[in-house]
Amino acid sequence: MNTTLVCKGVSGITYNLIRQLGAGGEGSVFTIQGNNDKVAKIYNKKILQNRTLRDQRERKLKAMLKLDLPVRVDGILRLAWPLDILYQQGVCVGFVMPIISDMLGIYDIQRCWRADSNNPSTKKVLKIYPEFTWKYSVQFAYNLSWVVSYVHSRGIVIGDLNYNNIFADTKTGAIVLIDCDSFDITDKQTGERFPCEVGFPEMLAPELQTGGKLKGRFTKETDNFTLAIHIFRLLMRNADPFGGVSSPGPSIPAVASGNINIINGNCPYVRKCALTIPAWAPELSILPPNLQNLFKRTFYYDAMTSLKRIRQRATAAEWCRELITLAKKDTDNSLVKCRRNEYHVYPIHNTKCPWCKCEQPVKTRIVSNKPVQPANTNNNIVSGQVSSKSSSGGSQAIPHTTYTIQTARRKPYLLYCVIIICGLISGIIFKDAGSEAILQIFGEYLEPAKCVIIISIIASIGGILLAHHFEDSYIYAKSGIPWMLLGCIVLLIPPAVAIAAGAAAAIVTYIMGALSTLLIVIFGIVILCGCLSGS
Incomplete structure (x- = not known):
């Protein structure tokens, strides 16, 4: 179906609509003369003859234009978003949008x-x-x-x-x-x-x-x-x-x-x-x-x-x-x-x-x-x-875009090295505190030299797990330097473990004490009941 419609855009551009591509529930889609990237959607009579409905459509289109949403990212079309509002004799009749093909x-x-x-x-x-x-x-x-x-x-x-x-x-x-x-x-x-x-x-x-x-x-x-x-x-x-x-x-x-x-x-x-x-x-x-x-x-x-x-x-x-x-x-x-x-x-x-x-x-x-x-x-x-145009076939590459499919910027080895070094340093820093904590919690004295080994292993393992969790973020980040600060977190792992162990020991001690008291009370009640029944 060939037709000629002339519409004025809210942008001031005049659009000559040449050929109808298709029709749907709300209107028809037309090609625009001299523009292969855009098409025009013209509302049907049901909408155009209903002033309330037509005005609502116009207000919504204006609200969408105010959002100033880019329809292309990295040069690739993502949305068939309204780009301009079309008028005839001052009446909103439709809008311009990107053409979607292939x-x-x-x-x-x-x-x-x-x-x-x-x-x-x-x-x-x-x-x-x-x-x-x-x-x-x-x-x-x-x-x-x-x-x-x-x-x-x-x-x-x-x-x-x-x-x-x-x-x-x-x-x-x-x-x-x-x-x-x-x-x-x-x-x-x-x-x-x-x-x-x-x-x-x-x-x-x-x-x-x-x-x-x-x-x-x-x-x-x-x-x-x-x-x-x-x-x-x-x-x-x-x-x-x-x-x-x-x-x-x-x-x-x-x-x-x-x-x-x-x-x-x-x-x-x-x-x-x-x-x-x-x-x-x-x-x-x-x-x-x-x-x-x-x-x-x-x-x-x-x-x-x-x-x-x-x-x-x-x-x-x-x-x-x-x-x-x-x-x-x-x-x-x-x-x-x-x-x-x-x-x-x-x-x-x-x-x-x-x-x-x-x-x-x-x-x-x-x-x-x-x-x-x-x-x-x-x-x-x-x-x-x-529309009447069919898609061209042929072999295509695996679907991806330059925006969504990233390329690794760096290898993760440096991050793991920093994490392990911080783990070893934490063993040296907290060796004395570790000996004291073990003595208080478990009642056993452990030489600082042995504490260095234990603390370093615990901190390094915790750090490696942490680095593994954030590995993708590190290798794809614009700068890897901020991620090196994970090493500071590794330094805090030993005291955190010590605090958690102390809390756990305190809770276990409390529970054991409560159970012992409860058993004594129950045992006492049983003996008392036996004495009373014997008398």
């Missing part, structure tokens, strides 16, 4: 499994990434966490973070969020809130679900809940964390009043509930313990405790910190390849390939409840609208 839906990546060669999503993903492995899923999970963390850091709540609004740029591997005009926005100047009013039951936090309608308001915590579901699907072979096999009977579906499994916290991967894990899905134990813990913090609740545990949910920033090790492009020490299938890549702590265990013939698998296939499955998406 994209792959997050739902296709989640559903990609080589064993399902007839799966349309598998065919689509392997056409673009023929070497696709689980590590790709990890990197997409990291990039998704990053963009959510980026939006949250600007004080913005996403709201409807469903799989139709999340796409991967096949050229860079970056995750791009679309339909940003539906975000839950608050005007920082006027205080007016423009709530997100839509959501999929299988993606919403429990506090938002009731009677088939949204209740409450979207928050960063509700975003974190939905984010965890997407990450779970990416890492766990598209398994629904709140789906599974009911016993007896078929899988429990989402109901009209909301997703009953989410409301009741029926996640069989983190706690015992009415569901069991389907045969084709892996167990949570295949993931490193740090990732398991984030899922448990987010999904471990029931109908009575869901509200109390909202603040315990893993944040997008935490997911970034825990996923980065597995997502690094040049570091595979944490992952291994299956000897039987080179495309089976999994965390190194597994003694056997978890994917071989899960990989059963399709006809024999027990299938759990899965969400409805999204309507928008084409590769070239413009803010949720399907």
Whole structure:
């Protein structure tokens, strides 16, 4: 469909809209003459003829422009954010936004499994990434966490973070969020809130679900809940964390009043509930313990405790910190390849390939409840609208960006050397105090020379554990000098241990004294009772 529309931007720029790319529930998307990086979204008649609704849209767009949110980071597009407001005869009719091309839906990546060669999503993903492995899923999970963390850091709540609004740029591997005009926005100047009013039951936090309608308001915590579901699907072979096999009977579906499994916290991967894990899905134990813990913090609740545990949910920033090790492009020490299938890549702590265990013939698998296939499955998406241009295929590199995938700046050896030296120094400093402490606590005298050895070993071991915990932060920090101050903490380990040992000895002495007194009293009562009964 060809048309010509002339609109004036709030910036003063005149836009000539040439060709319609697609249409959706709120409006149509058009190309802009002389501009290949942007497109225009024009509202439909239902919005334009409703002055109240139209004015609300205009105020929200102005509030979004005030946030001055960069849509590109390191030159890579991250958000289909409004860039300009369009007017005709003084009336707001739509907005300008970045064009999204060469994209792959997050739902296709989640559903990609080589064993399902007839799966349309598998065919689509392997056409673009023929070497696709689980590590790709990890990197997409990291990039998704990053963009959510980026939006949250600007004080913005996403709201409807469903799989139709999340796409991967096949050229860079970056995750791009679309339909940003539906975000839950608050005007920082006027205080007016423009709530997100839509959501999929299988993606919403429990506090938002009731009677088939949204209740409450979207928050960063509700975003974190939905984010965890997407990450779970990416890492766990598209398994629904709140789906599974009911016993007896078929899988429990989402109901009209909301997703009953989410409301009741029926996640069989983190706690015992009415569901069991389907045969084709892996167990949570295949993931490193740090990732398991984030899922448990987010999904471990029931109908009575869901509200109390909202603040315990893993944040997008935490997911970034825990996923980065597995997502690094040049570091595979944490992952291994299956000897039987080179495309089976999994965390190194597994003694056997978890994917071989899960990989059963399709006809024999027990299938759990899965969400409805999204309507928008084409590769070239413009803010949720399907365009006529198809994505180009071809081999692509492992998805990563210069921003998200870092390169080590230094080796950790110097940090460990400083830590060990500080441990040895602490033995010399506290040798006399150590002898005195041992004498007071245990009643035994230990020569200072021996104390030097014991204290140095304790301080060095504690320091090495401390250095190991902060190793990644040290090797990727701009400057490693501040991290050398960990040596000062190592110097404090011996007195801290001495204080803890003294406190423990005092507590044990107190408990033993109390038990002795209690035994004497009981023994006395028994003797007294015997004497009285004998008389």
